[in-house]
Amino acid sequence: MALIRCPECGGELSTTAPSCPKCGYQQHAPPPTVVRTTEGLTGKFLDPVNNVRGCLRLVVLFLIVGLLLCLVGNYR
Numbered sequence: 001m002a003l004i005r006c007p008e009c010g011g012e013l014s015t016t017a018p019s020c021p022k023c024g025y026q027q028h029a030p031p032p033t034v035v036r037t038t039e040g041l042t043g044k045f046l047d048p049v050n051n052v053r054g055c056l057r058l059v060v061l062f063l064i065v066g067l068l069l070c071l072v073g074n075y076r
């Protein structure tokens with residue numbers, strides 16, 4: 001069993017532990033494969049602000065699509 005650094009709180013975290021004992025970071029939560037493959041190469045996805053912005057963008061996109069579908073349904 002190896003110790004890694006928790007990306008959330010920076011504390012020591014066992015690779016066999018499902019989550020960080022300090023902050024509860026879920027290290028085995030399945031991330032999208034794109035994030036996992038590019039994570040080490042670019043370091044881009046390590047920035048939590050970028051992650052939050054990407055999620056928000058997706059949520060907004062779904063909301064807009066949902067609204068449009070509702071509008072189209074009402075016009076009929």
Ligand SMILES: [Zn+2]
Pocket residue numbers: 006007008009010011020021022023024025
């Ligand atoms: Zn942690």
